[in-house]
Amino acid sequence: MPPTPGSWTYSADAAGSEARFGTAGAGALAVLRCDRSRPAVVLQRAGFGSGTVPATITTSSTSRRLTAAAVGAPGLVQNAAIPFEIAFNVRDPLLDAIAFSRGRFMLEMGSAQTLVLPVWSELGRVIEDCR
Numbered sequence: 001m002p003p004t005p006g007s008w009t010y011s012a013d014a015a016g017s018e019a020r021f022g023t024a025g026a027g028a029l030a031v032l033r034c035d036r037s038r039p040a041v042v043l044q045r046a047g048f049g050s051g052t053v054p055a056t057i058t059t060s061s062t063s064r065r066l067t068a069a070a071v072g073a074p075g076l077v078q079n080a081a082i083p084f085e086i087a088f089n090v091r092d093p094l095l096d097a098i099a100f101s102r103g104r105f106m107l108e109m110g111s112a113q114t115l116v117l118p119v120w121s122e123l124g125r126v127i128e129d130c131r
Contacts, residue, residue, distance in 0.1 A: 003104055004029065004115045008122040017129040019122035021115075030107060030115055032123055034090075034130035041088045041095055041130050044071070045109055046081035053110030055086055057094060059101035064094055068109050084109060090130040099124040 006023045018033035031044045047053060047068070055068040068084040088095055098105050099119065107115040 001106070001114065001116045003118060008118070008120045010122040010125055012129065017126050019126045021117055030117060032126050034126050036130070038087065039090055039130055041090055041092070041127055042085050043088070043107070044083050044085040045107065045112065045115070047084040047110045047112045048081055049110060053084060055107070055109040057098065058106040059097040061101065062094065062097045095127045099127055
């Protein structure tokens with residue numbers, strides 16, 4: 001599959017750090033963030049629906065089926081995407097598989113378009129910030 005157009009940007013504050021993927025002038029397609037209050041590494045993207053949806057992350061070394069949970073209130077804006085997230089324990093080996101994947105990893109979530117995301121240093125930095 002062709003890579004999804006866009007780039008990662010990194011930012012940090014007192015609550016944690018995050019890497020956002022998208023194109024300039026548009027909303028983020030995916031966000032990987034360190035949530036120090038849990039502590040957890042959270043992968044988030046926009047989707048449609050409510051409750052939970054199936055998700056799959058595929059790297060060059062592994063693939064895992066997961067469940068993404070809606071973290072926004074559906075129905076606030078008709079036909080608007082709401083955030084779904086997957087929370088990982090900070091030591092989850094899948095995070096290392098993402099950070100060390102050969103060039104890219106794939107994120108499938110519910111009925112949303114599959115994302116083929118580049119593996120840049122921003123991802124590893126967020127993961128390490130949480131550890």
